[in-house]
Amino acid sequence: MILVSACLAGIDCAWDGKDRLDPRIKAMVEKGLAVAVCPEVLGGRPIPRTRTEIMGGSGGNVLDGRAKVFDENSKDVTSEFLIGARKVLDIAKKHNIKKAILKSRSPSCGCDEIYDGSFQGRLVRGDGVTAALLKRKDILCKSI
Ligand code: SF4
Known part of the structure; x- marks a missing residue:
């Protein structure tokens, strides 16, 4: 079992309310070979939502409290990103997942x-x- 970004599986969970469909990923989910997750939605972000980027570093720095995630209106959404990441990790542990295929360039994935x-x-x-x-x-x- 692998973990995949839900938007790649055809779920309309991206910031603009659309998907980022990759038919190969969708097929894996449909065959029961992959679990689809959206960390931002799991963290409480709405669909659609404002765009977000990490400021002052990368995701690892956010985990260490040395960088933050802001939306395009300068709202601090760091806590939602941390909650979502922890929920995804819980899901990964539950399914004994060792590999993830995630959406490229996302501040989460x-x-x-x-x-x-x-x-x-x-x-x-x-x-x-x-x-x-x-x-x-x-x-x-791995990002695609
Ligand atoms: S957080 Fe990840 S799964 Fe959710 S929309 Fe963004 S890239 Fe896709």
């Missing part, structure tokens, strides 16, 4: 590359908050 917090479309090295927590627990994470 992105692996190795995220937006820089400027809302100008600039990318930096780093993980989203959930991806960072999963990696710390030795779950292999």
Whole structure:
């Protein structure tokens, strides 16, 4: 069993109320080979919602209290991201998951590359908050 971002499985949970469908991921969920999660919705963020980016670092820094997540209206939404990440980790543990395929560049799900917090479309090295927590627990994470 692997963990996947729910938006990749065709669930309309992205910030704009749409999906980010990847038919291969949807097929895995339908066959019972993958569990679909949306950390932002699990953390209490609505659908649709304002865009968010990590400011002052990456997801690992957010976990350590050294960076925060803000929305495009400068509202601090860090706590929702931390709650969502912990809920995803609980689900991963319950299913004994060792691998995750996550949506690229998301402040939650992105692996190795995220937006820089400027809302100008600039990318930096780093993980989203959930991806960072999963990696710390030795779950292999890949973004598509
Ligand atoms: S938090 Fe992850 S699963 Fe949810 S919409 Fe964003 S990228 Fe998709």
